[in-house]
Amino acid sequence: MPVRVTLCVCLGVPFGQLLPLARAAEWELPDLVRETGCGGKCGLCRPYLRRMLETGETVFHEILEEVRAEPPPPRKGRKGAG
Numbered sequence: 001m002p003v004r005v006t007l008c009v010c011l012g013v014p015f016g017q018l019l020p021l022a023r024a025a026e027w028e029l030p031d032l033v034r035e036t037g038c039g040g041k042c043g044l045c046r047p048y049l050r051r052m053l054e055t056g057e058t059v060f061h062e063i064l065e066e067v068r069a070e071p072p073p074p075r076k077g078r079k080g081a082g
Helices: 015-025 029-036 046-055
Strands: none
Touching: 015 029, 015 046, 029 046
16 A cells, blocks of 8 residues: 655644745754644654655655664663662
């Protein structure tokens, strides 16, 4: 089945409406989330918003997943504590 992702589902805001706002204000992703709320609820649109800001695309025909940074290595406990 073809995929067509065009909006933030939680708020119902089309990416085509967000792109001109983001470009005019020179927003990065955290700015867009803060100012519009899109990407701040369930987060499923965040990878689409990220790509929209990078490429100008507002219609996506593939499933994008959020790329998460690798967790930092565990910190070693302090010796002699306690």
